[in-house]
Amino acid sequence: MPSETRRGVIERYRAFLPVTDATPVISLQEGSTPLIPCPALSREIGGGFEVFAKYEGLNPTGSFKDRGMTMAISKAAEDGARAVICASTGNTSAAAAAYAARAGMECIVLLPAGKIAKGKLAQAFMYGAKVVAIDGNFDDALRLVREIGRGGRVAIVNSINPHRIQGQKTAAFEIIEALGDAPDLHILPVGNAGNITAYWLGYREFHALGRSTRLPRMTGFQAAGSAPIFHGRVIDKPETIATAIRIGNPASWDEARAALDESCGAIDIVTDAEILAAQRWLAEKEGIFVEPASAASIAGLLKCAGKDRCAGCPLPELRPGAKIVCTVTGHGLKDPDIVDHHDFRALTARPDRDEILGLLGLDGS
Ligand SMILES: *Cc1c(COP(=O)(O)O)cnc(C)c1O
Numbered sequence: 001m002p003s004e005t006r007r008g009v010i011e012r013y014r015a016f017l018p019v020t021d022a023t024p025v026i027s028l029q030e031g032s033t034p035l036i037p038c039p040a041l042s043r044e045i046g047g048g049f050e051v052f053a054k055y056e057g058l059n060p061t062g063s064f065k066d067r068g069m070t071m072a073i074s075k076a077a078e079d080g081a082r083a084v085i086c087a088s089t090g091n092t093s094a095a096a097a098a099y100a101a102r103a104g105m106e107c108i109v110l111l112p113a114g115k116i117a118k119g120k121l122a123q124a125f126m127y128g129a130k131v132v133a134i135d136g137n138f139d140d141a142l143r144l145v146r147e148i149g150r151g152g153r154v155a156i157v158n159s160i161n162p163h164r165i166q167g168q169k170t171a172a173f174e175i176i177e178a179l180g181d182a183p184d185l186h187i188l189p190v191g192n193a194g195n196i197t198a199y200w201l202g203y204r205e206f207h208a209l210g211r212s213t214r215l216p217r218m219t220g221f222q223a224a225g226s227a228p229i230f231h232g233r234v235i236d237k238p239e240t241i242a243t244a245i246r247i248g249n250p251a252s253w254d255e256a257r258a259a260l261d262e263s264c265g266a267i268d269i270v271t272d273a274e275i276l277a278a279q280r281w282l283a284e285k286e287g288i289f290v291e292p293a294s295a296a297s298i299a300g301l302l303k304c305a306g307k308d309r310c311a312g313c314p315l316p317e318l319r320p321g322a323k324i325v326c327t328v329t330g331h332g333l334k335d336p337d338i339v340d341h342h343d344f345r346a347l348t349a350r351p352d353r354d355e356i357l358g359l360l361g362l363d364g365s
Helices: 039-045 065-078 091-103 118-126 138-149 162-168 170-179 194-208 253-262 272-286 292-304 336-341 353-359
Strands: 035-037 050-055 083-087 106-112 130-134 185-189 217-223 266-270 323-328
Touching: 035 170, 039 050, 039 272, 039 292, 050 170, 065 083, 065 091, 065 162, 083 091, 083 138, 091 106, 091 118, 106 118, 106 138, 118 130, 118 336, 130 138, 162 170, 162 194, 170 194, 170 323, 185 194, 185 292, 194 217, 194 253, 217 253, 217 292, 253 266, 266 272, 266 292, 272 292, 272 336, 292 323
Parallel strands: 050 323, 083 106, 106 130, 185 217, 185 323, 217 266
Antiparallel strands: 035 050
């Protein structure tokens, strides 16, 4: 028997997912990602809170998208699909391509040209997807995918596919099992809003079954230039350095609103500068390297602890000892070009011991 934690989310949570014996399980042993205690971050925000990072970058293709994709591709295989299609800001296409490859299916991905992080593009190509770059943004790509998918010849595996949300809710189950209860506050980046929808679904399901005593307050962060839910209107030309959340018209807008309202949560924005600072801070202080979109949740938590928090911010209402989980959605190596936005510079030296020691201030003086 495979161990409890390394067999993929469908086998681990079969009883809570819409699968049957007739569903071929297409898995890369996704899920069971670490919930890492963050003592430096806890100290930084104060208040006696305990902060954890749910490190979704350790999934097989480096983002949480694998949780939903194992479901979407397994169900597509059950339906006899030969090809799948998705629009993507990068990570959905990486996951779709990998799981389709494993299922022996063709995968077509529509991407906004020039707006996909290098690592993600490499993945789509390497896993053998047909990549179509369009002169438009994610929202344009998703509209086209809906039109193409309507013909019924290819299965859509974007988060408008309800199986994706089902698979992604397993992250909430894992957090409850790791903590012994739900956290008090859950913070995550919001793009197309599928993930906040999925977490809220997962938290409610385990709560209804008596597996947790509380429901977390859900708090989402959008990039300041791509914040349709925060502003309450579609953003025609979304912009942010965090390409995974560069979305102006989220597909799961209503569901995200419901999660925020029902959980007494909040939605707020963080600037690109705050995202970059948080990305670097988390890597330097906690040893966790995440992609820019993922750092939005950390930037958000730091903002909640500061003076310019949003009006409905739940943080000031939490008791000391409260547990806070930040989902960090994707691995830092996805987006290597981001280093150009940080002012890193290597020290240079001749291959000479004394010169190097001198340069480092280790020459005994
Ligand atoms: C997809 C993605 C998001 C946004 O998730 P939504 O479900 O679209 O809100 C955030 N971060 C990363 C790394 C992603 O891949």
